[in-house]
Amino acid sequence: MRFLLSARWIGFFLAVVALAVVCVLMGDWQWHKREVRHESNERVEQHLAADPVPLDQVAPVGLKVTKDLEWTRVVAQGRYDPTSQVTVKFSTRDGRPGAEVVTPLLLDDGSAVLVDRGWVPTSNTAAAPSDVPAPPSGTVTVQGWLRPDSGAGADATTPVEGQVRSISSTGLAGSLPYDVRSGYLNLREQTGGTGGLELEPRPDLGGGPHFFYGLQWWFFAGLALAGFVWFARIEWLERRRGAGAASEDDQARETSSA
Incomplete structure (x- = not known):
């Protein structure tokens, strides 16, 4: 399989590796977002389960309300x-x-x-x-x-x-x-009721699509590498068949000349 050392195949291999690396990094990024979402959901669940506290205790005058305090x-x-x-x-x-x-x-x-x-x-x-x-x-x-x-x-x-x-x-x-x-x-x-207005629904505490997006990117990385192996095998089989056909022609010429 010396053809793999040609400039064309080396370039092809480097491009596939680069693509696979990008896909792996994208999968890691989605997995990180999943972990962040999970931590956020845990914090929200704790807030929702806790008893109400006075506004002055968590948001006095001058304090900026951050994401950590949300819900x-x-x-x-x-x-x-x-x-x-x-x-x-x-x-x-x-x-x-x-x-x-x-x-x-x-x-x-x-x-x-x-x-x-x-x-x-x-x-x-x-x-x-x-x-x-x-x-x-x-x-x-x-x-x-x-x-x-x-x-x-x-x-x-x-x-x-x-x-x-x-x-x-x-x-x-x-x-x-x-x-x-x-x-x-x-x-x-x-006090006095809500007046018929529809209240804000409870926050969505689902995991989001990050788990499947991460798997999808990692699958693309594996697919890129598998694709390189598949194309290399096709090239090797074609070269092998070509070499076999050339050998048969040589044998036929030797037989006819004898």
Whole structure:
């Protein structure tokens, strides 16, 4: 199989090895994402199983809410400010168009926390919903999941005619006359009920597609190497048949000359 030492086959082999290495690295990357997802799910499950804690304990004024705190069950008490309420347009549920309703909750220290009170169906347009249930009046006790701010830019989080496209305390802070705490709450329970709004569903704690994507990339790596062996074998068989045919021709010529 000396043909494997030719420039063409050496180049082919190096290309296959490079492809296989890339596939292995992609598989490792997917496996790492699977492990990160698994660790995140464990943390979320712990948060969901724990008893609610006071908002001041996990998200006091000035503390940025991070991913590590996401889905922590918290409780807060205050008064809703419906005059500063916004809706999050283009929010879908099970394929249905709708909007999230976000209302600041004024706390005793003068600051506020944003509360996503739930989802309301709308027509499939960018227009703000006109029939949003009002929040309870007076002092209410709110229990919800703590969520970090959306990473969307200012164009998505700054209110325009009472609407935003993503929830962010920093994006809304400029339009509010009081300090706003980092992150927001997904409402779960409150004094006076939820007013008919559809609450945020529980987070998806599935493993995602990373396990099968990793196997798929590793399969591609093996397929690339197997393909090289297959093509090399085909070349070897063709050369062998060619050599055999040449030997038979030589024998035939010797026989005829005798």
